[in-house]
Every structure is written in C-alpha cells, then in structure tokens.
Amino acid sequence: MYTFDSRVRYSETSADGRLTPEKLIDYFQDCSTFQSEDIGAGVEKIRSRSLAWMIVYWRVEIRRMPVLGEQIRIGTLPYEMKGSIGLRNFMMETADGERLACANSVWSLIDTKTMHPVRIPADIVDVYQLGDRLDMLYDSRKIRIPDVPGEEKLPVVVKEYHLDSNRHMNNGQYVRIAMGYLPPETEISVLRIDYRRQARLGDRIIPVVYELPSRIDPMTDHTDILDTGTASEREGRTVCVSLNDNDGRPYAVLEIKN
Numbered sequence: 001m002y003t004f005d006s007r008v009r010y011s012e013t014s015a016d017g018r019l020t021p022e023k024l025i026d027y028f029q030d031c032s033t034f035q036s037e038d039i040g041a042g043v044e045k046i047r048s049r050s051l052a053w054m055i056v057y058w059r060v061e062i063r064r065m066p067v068l069g070e071q072i073r074i075g076t077l078p079y080e081m082k083g084s085i086g087l088r089n090f091m092m093e094t095a096d097g098e099r100l101a102c103a104n105s106v107w108s109l110i111d112t113k114t115m116h117p118v119r120i121p122a123d124i125v126d127v128y129q130l131g132d133r134l135d136m137l138y139d140s141r142k143i144r145i146p147d148v149p150g151e152e153k154l155p156v157v158v159k160e161y162h163l164d165s166n167r168h169m170n171n172g173q174y175v176r177i178a179m180g181y182l183p184p185e186t187e188i189s190v191l192r193i194d195y196r197r198q199a200r201l202g203d204r205i206i207p208v209v210y211e212l213p214s215r216i217d218p219m220t221d222h223t224d225i226l227d228t229g230t231a232s233e234r235e236g237r238t239v240c241v242s243l244n245d246n247d248g249r250p251y252a253v254l255e256i257k258n
Helices: 020-038 041-048 122-127 172-181
Strands: 002-007 049-061 071-082 085-094 099-109 189-196 203-213 238-243 250-258
Touching: 002 020, 020 041, 020 049, 020 071, 020 085, 020 099, 020 172, 041 049, 172 189, 172 203, 172 238, 172 250
Parallel strands: none
Antiparallel strands: 002 071, 049 099, 049 189, 071 085, 085 099, 189 250, 203 238, 238 250
C-alpha cells in the first residue's frame, strides 16, 4: 500500500475541531495522485496522451474523524483494473495505527478528446502494483433516489474556485455542498457518492434533500417513513442529496448515514 504522512491542519477542520468530510475525500484523492506521480503515471503524463481519470463512485466508512493537530497516515491500494475501470481502496489511520476511515472507489479512464471511456493501456496497468482489497462493505455503485418528497434548496452556480485541473467541479466540492444541509454536529458513519455527470463552470446546481429513518433501506423500501422528529430522534437517519441540473437530472447523488 502506498502511504504518506500528514497532520490535521486548522484549515481542514470544522467548528468542532475535527477534519471535515470533504477534506477527508481530498486527502484520499491526494494520496492516489501522489502515487501516480511517483510511479510516472501522473496527471500531466497521462494528459499528454489525452487521458484522465474520472471518479465514478465512492463508499467511505468513517470510524472517527481526526482532530486538529493529530498525526495521520493516508494510504491507497489499487486492487483491480479491467477495461476502462480502475478499483481503488483508501485508508486513514493514526500514527499508532488506529483505523480512522477506509474507502472503496471506482474510477474510469477517459479520452479527453471524445470524453468517452477507453481501455486502460497495458503500460499504465503495469506500473501499478495491485493488491488485495480491504475488508469493508462492497455495495452497488448506483444510489437510488428515494421515492419520497424532497426539499429543493437554493441553486449553487459553479464558480472558478470549484474547479479542478480538468476544468470540472472538484469531487470534494460535491461533498461540501451536500454537507451544508446537515446539522453541524452530525457524525457521519458512511458516505456514498454516485457521480453521474461532470458539472462545469457556470452550471447551475439545484440540491434536493431527502431524509429517511435508518430502518428504511434507501435502496429498497421507502414506504414507511417516520415524522422528522426531535434532534435526538434524528440520530441514525439517512440523508440523500441529489445535486441536479435545471431539468432535474443529477450531476451527483450522495447518501449520508450517521
């Protein structure tokens, strides 16, 4: 497993002094980027071949968010590359080896001229050392939008500061937007993200928020929905946030469990 060490910075924490979910995603993405750069398959290297990796899906399991100043180690391990798809695990742990979070991710290699998936070239596969996947839940990468009324929020217009080097909205920005509709004290145990389309500069994103009791499986049954309840009763709920375009088509769908 490829790893790098870091320390939780003040700029990466929320009001409670803990690492924010979007910064956790940033750490994971940085780790895979560092690995690719170190083995000669970095951003500019594959860009010169009109190639880019696009994230398709995240499942992040969080045991504890590290706090300000805490020493952390971030690791990543690609475990399968087939066709245009690359599968990759991530983990974050303390200096003492306490596992803080782990993740599964699905990536697609894209031809940047056609914006279509392409088979991963053999020379790119060869430079990565594939390993055994981590012990965690591996679920469907498609998140079903709940069949219950959702609450539409004010639109968000994609600005220059939302973009990454591919000129699409950075993956962590979707998380930041969605987290804005949860109570600040929310402790997340599972975060799933189903990326459908890339949002670009000037696009108008309309968030729609759905809230479910924990005993309702958002993948199967949405019929027996409880009232919203008190703050304590909201514990254990699942929140689904669909980030849509003007026509109601999702750019990304996020499922957040506490």
